[in-house]
Amino acid sequence: MVAPADSLTGVPVDEEPRALRSTLSRGDSIFRNTVRACGLLVLVITGSIGVFLGYQAIPTLHHYGFGFFTRSQFIPELNEVGILSAIVGTIVVAVIALVIAFPIAVLTALYISDYAPGRLRSYLISLVDLMAAIPSIIYGAWGAAFLMPHLVFVSRWLDQWFGWTWIFRVPGANPSDANFGQSFFDASEFDAAVVVALMVIPLACSVMRNVFAQTPIGEKEGAYALGSTRAGMIRTVVLPFGRGGIIGGTMLGLGRALGETVAVLLILSANYDLNVHFLRNGGVTISSLIATRFGEATGTQLASLLAAGFVLFLMTLLVNTIAGVIVSRSRSGAGVDA
Amino acid sequence: MTTVANTGRSSVEDDSPEDVLDERTRTDPPNEQLPPAAAETLPEDRPRAVSARTMDDNLSLAGAASSSLAVTWLLYEQVLPFSGKLGFFLTWYVLFVALYALVTALSHPRPIVVDRIWTAIVHGAAAVVGLSIVVVVIYTFAKGWPALRHVNFYVHPMSGVSAGEAPLNQGGIYNAIVGSLIEVAIAVAISLPLGIATAIYMTEVGGKAARVVRTVVEAMTALPDLVAGLFIYAFLIVALGQSKTGLAAALALSITMLPIIARSSEVVLRVVPGGLREASLALGAPQWRTVLSVVLPTARSGLGTALILGIARGIGETAPVLITSGASTYLNYNPTVDPMNSLPLFAYTGIRSGQPLYITRGYGAASVLLAIVLVLFILVRLLARQRDTSR
Numbered sequence: 001m002v003a004p005a006d007s008l009t010g011v012p013v014d015e016e017p018r019a020l021r022s023t024l025s026r027g028d029s030i031f032r033n034t035v036r037a038c039g040l041l042v043l044v045i046t047g048s049i050g051v052f053l054g055y056q057a058i059p060t061l062h063h064y065g066f067g068f069f070t071r072s073q074f075i076p077e078l079n080e081v082g083i084l085s086a087i088v089g090t091i092v093v094a095v096i097a098l099v100i101a102f103p104i105a106v107l108t109a110l111y112i113s114d115y116a117p118g119r120l121r122s123y124l125i126s127l128v129d130l131m132a133a134i135p136s137i138i139y140g141a142w143g144a145a146f147l148m149p150h151l152v153f154v155s156r157w158l159d160q161w162f163g164w165t166w167i168f169r170v171p172g173a174n175p176s177d178a179n180f181g182q183s184f185f186d187a188s189e190f191d192a193a194v195v196v197a198l199m200v201i202p203l204a205c206s207v208m209r210n211v212f213a214q215t216p217i218g219e220k221e222g223a224y225a226l227g228s229t230r231a232g233m234i235r236t237v238v239l240p241f242g243r244g245g246i247i248g249g250t251m252l253g254l255g256r257a258l259g260e261t262v263a264v265l266l267i268l269s270a271n272y273d274l275n276v277h278f279l280r281n282g283g284v285t286i287s288s289l290i291a292t293r294f295g296e297a298t299g300t301q302l303a304s305l306l307a308a309g310f311v312l313f314l315m316t317l318l319v320n321t322i323a324g325v326i327v328s329r330s331r332s333g334a335g336v337d338a
Numbered sequence: 339m340t341t342v343a344n345t346g347r348s349s350v351e352d353d354s355p356e357d358v359l360d361e362r363t364r365t366d367p368p369n370e371q372l373p374p375a376a377a378e379t380l381p382e383d384r385p386r387a388v389s390a391r392t393m394d395d396n397l398s399l400a401g402a403a404s405s406s407l408a409v410t411w412l413l414y415e416q417v418l419p420f421s422g423k424l425g426f427f428l429t430w431y432v433l434f435v436a437l438y439a440l441v442t443a444l445s446h447p448r449p450i451v452v453d454r455i456w457t458a459i460v461h462g463a464a465a466v467v468g469l470s471i472v473v474v475v476i477y478t479f480a481k482g483w484p485a486l487r488h489v490n491f492y493v494h495p496m497s498g499v500s501a502g503e504a505p506l507n508q509g510g511i512y513n514a515i516v517g518s519l520i521e522v523a524i525a526v527a528i529s530l531p532l533g534i535a536t537a538i539y540m541t542e543v544g545g546k547a548a549r550v551v552r553t554v555v556e557a558m559t560a561l562p563d564l565v566a567g568l569f570i571y572a573f574l575i576v577a578l579g580q581s582k583t584g585l586a587a588a589l590a591l592s593i594t595m596l597p598i599i600a601r602s603s604e605v606v607l608r609v610v611p612g613g614l615r616e617a618s619l620a621l622g623a624p625q626w627r628t629v630l631s632v633v634l635p636t637a638r639s640g641l642g643t644a645l646i647l648g649i650a651r652g653i654g655e656t657a658p659v660l661i662t663s664g665a666s667t668y669l670n671y672n673p674t675v676d677p678m679n680s681l682p683l684f685a686y687t688g689i690r691s692g693q694p695l696y697i698t699r700g701y702g703a704a705s706v707l708l709a710i711v712l713v714l715f716i717l718v719r720l721l722a723r724q725r726d727t728s729r
Contacts, residue, residue: 024625031626032543038535039543039551042600045593046554049561049569056572107463115460122722124464130715131471133647135654137682138704141689142474145481153422198470203560205467229449231456252560259562261657262686287564287657294661302576309568316565320557328553 050313057307060300068307072274074289076301083286083308085274089189090285090312092278093264094257096193101200101257102250108201109208109249110234113215125209132202140263143195148186148267151194155185155279170280187269189278192285195267196260204253207327211245212238244326251323255316261287286312394445398454402438409433431462475712478705485702492706496679497668502693511703513669514684517584518707520673521663521680522653524588525595529652530645533599534634540600541607542629552604558597566593567658575662584670584678587663591652599648606640607633639721646721650714654707656682681707 024032061068064081071082112124155170162168170184215238223233239246264285270292271282290305290312410430435458442451484506485491491510499509536555540548570590574580610633618628634641664677665687681703688700 027627028625031624031629035535035539035543036547038532039539039548041532042536042558042596043551043554045596046558046561048573049565049593052569052572052577053565056576104463104466107460108467111460111464115457115464126715126719126722127468127471129647129718130711131467133650133654133711133715134471134474135656135682135704135707135711137654137656137685137689138474138478138708141481141685141701141704142477144689146473146477150422150424153425154428157422157425198474201467229453231453232449234456255557255560256562259560259564261562261564262660262682266686266689287562290564290568291657291660306568306572306576309565312562313565316560316562317557320560321553323560324553324556327556 050310050317053306053310053313056303057310060304060307063300064304068304072272074272074284074293074304076304081300081304083289083311085272086284086286086289086308087311088274088276089283090258090287090315092276092283093189093193093196093260093268093285094254096190096278097196097200097257098250098254100194100197101204101253104197105201105204105249105253106208106246109205109212110238112205112209113212114230114234114238125206128202128205128209132199132206136199136260136262137266139195139199140266143191143198143263144187144266147195148191151191152185155188155190159185159279167276168279169277184281185279186281187267188281189268189275189283192264192267192283193257193278195263196257199260199263200253200257203256204249207249207252208242208245211242211249211327215241244329248323248327251319251326255320255323258319259287259312259316261291264288265291398438398441402434402441406430406433406437409437435459435462475708478701478708482698482701482703482705485698486705491699491702495667495669496684499667501667501688501699502691502696504695506695506698511681511684511699511706513666514679514681514703515706516669516671517663517666517678518653518680518682520671521584521588521591521659521678522649524585524673525591525652526645526649528589528592529596529599529648533596533644533648534603534641536596536600537603537607538629538633540604542625542633555597555600555604559601561594561597562657563590563594563655564657564661566590567661569593570658571661581675582662582664582677583675584663584673584680587659587678587680588673590658590662591655594655594658595648595652598651599644602644602647603637603641606637606644609640610636642721643718646714646718650711653710654682656686659683660686681710 060081064071068082069087070084071080072085073080073082074086075081108128112121112128116124158168159170163170219237219241220233223237228236265288268284268288269282270284270288272284272289273282275283286308290309293301293305407430410426410433414426414429435455438458439451439455442454446454479486488507488510490507492515493512494508494510495513496509496511497513501509536551540552540555567590570586570593574586574589575582580586614632614636615628618632619625623631659680660683663680663683665683666677666679670676670678685700685703685707688696688698688703691697691700
């Protein structure tokens with residue numbers, strides 16, 4: 001490589017090296033343009049979701065102005081439309097769901113990647129995938145009919161012992177009373193969040209597991225060779241390596257939790273007052289607001305529901321895009337071959 | 339000190355069989371590795387079973403479990419004014435971890451205690467996940483069983499039958515099953531070619547735009563299903579003036595299925611060995627032939643998995659069909675006119691109806707839905723196994 005090829009013949013080299021250029025055959029350029037068109041079509045579809053919902057939202061935002069975001073009642077008949085309580089409810093449900101789902105998802109991912117016996121592992125992976133594919137209607141029905149009666153006691157206990165923190169308080173209920181009024185604790189944002197957490201866990205877990213599985217085996221063995229226990233190895237090798245996956249998986253879960261509709265709809269009893277006492281009965285999220293009001297909606301009400309949907313779309317798109325960027329930027333991205 | 343080293347090592351090596359450490363310990367002559375105290379107790383020519391748990395492990399686990407159960411029972415049922423089964427198990431678990439740590443701390447140094455606490459917590463979390471999925475599945479089938487027992491439930495439509503009053507041996511969800519199948523078939527016909535083409539674009543063509551597409555596809559994976567329904571509603575029904583039909587629902591479903599198929603196909607295409615592509619190109623094949631005759635056939639079973647995952651997601655989506663398709667009680671084979679019922683929609687309306695018989699029918703539809711998803715997942719497993727053995 002060092003000597004020029006022409007040194008063999010003795011002819012001095014004064015020509016420029018030929019510029020390497022590849023021209024695609026016609027078949028290939030058709031092929032490339034076709035698949036490129038398909039890829040861009042996906043962009044167009046996503047974009048048009050935003051554009052269409054945004055376009056439908058303009059009249060509403062124009063009419064109600066900023067009050068659309070700061071008012072809490074949703075009564076189009078009285079010309080009073082605001083989605084503040086729905087936004088707050090959405091965030092409250094999503095955040096509680098994440099608080100519950102995050103540790104369980106991380107630990108389950110660790111179990112699959114580092115604790116489970118090798119034979120069991122592939123079954124566990126499909127089990128988690130299956131859990132992600134179970135329709136939300138089934139979680140919702142189960143949560144409303146089976147889980148909620150059990151959760152009442154947990155809510156009551158939280159109120160009883162942590163009611164002084166204001167956030168766990170359930171105004172109006174008397175938890176110490178033997179007949180404590182279950183209806184105060186029923187159908188709350190907390191109940192909805194627990195079920196949403198169950199749906200978030202598999203999603204977050206599979207992202208985290210993928211990243212944990214890519215941890216370089218040499219670094220793990222290094223930790224063991226230095227005398228570490230398995231917990232020590234996980235703390236010093238797997239978790240730092242998988243940080244990007246943990247954050248990204250959590251954000252994806254958050255996106256899912258923000259948009260969950262049917263499970264919330266089946267559990268949460270609709271209440272349009274602004275409510276941050278999440279253990280108390282009743283509440284509303286953007287998606288449950290849309291789904292409940294959609295049936296009877298006409299005209300301006302429909303437009304305001306579409307505007308609410310646009311807000312939801314922007315929220316989830318933001319969260320999901322951040323999640324995607326974090327996952328792909330992290331060290332545990334596609335570049336690792338180990 | 340010997341106990342410490344042994345416990346530390348055994349907890350390390352009962353991990354995966356393909357672990358390199360593990361292999362080395364197995365092939366080496368055992369006696370060189372073992373501390374003299376341990377070598378005396380073992381037969382000369384048999385390698386020590388490295389994954390064995392010591393009696394100390396087992397006893398402290400069992401002891402902690404039983405004593406925490408006893409304490410919980412005493413506190414929970416007798417002393418404190420708590421109630422509820424869920425709280426009982428939560429308290430039991432917390433006490434168990436505490437006692438397990440305490441018992442371990444009696445005879446082991448801190449790293450071992452921390453390790454055992456971690457092990458207990460990790461196993462607990464995995465158990466919660468496994469248990470909840472089992473409970474969800476069993477509960478749904480149990481609630482739907484009264485409806486599922488009748489054959490007519492699968493082969494008759496609900497037309498002319500009052501869902502809340504007629505006994506369960508009349509009427510059925512045939513119309514919903516047909517609706518679901520038609521809607522999902524249309525959605526697959528749209529999203530499968532588009533999704534795979536997008537995946538090919540992301541892996542085979544690449545470039546800056548492809549990275550943008552990948553980010554967007556990933557973001558769309560978690561796009562709320564409700565928003566997909568709203569978009570189709572705003573586009574087809576409000577802007578273009580169409581009515582609520584099965585086709586509208588199918589379009590909404592295809593939007594939710596597209597990113598799933600695209601993303602999982604991309605993962606599969608990315609692991610097709612580059613050597614195969616290069617061999618094909620070196621033989622003079624153009625890129626499109628390489629993709630069609632080498633890359634796609636190699637990834638065939640993985641693409642099947644992607645398709646099944648997409649179907650499993652699409653068939654269970656409730657929110658989009660709630661908005662776009664409208665519910666019908668009669669049989670409708672034509673997706674372009676009139677409302678069309680589907681399984682999730684029927685289950686949803688049934689469960690929310692408040693009438694006991696209708697609720698049972700709703701759970702029946704949910705069970706059928708769940709059964710379809712389970713069967714699809716068994717198919718995925720079979721496909722994956724086929725892929726493993728064919729290599």
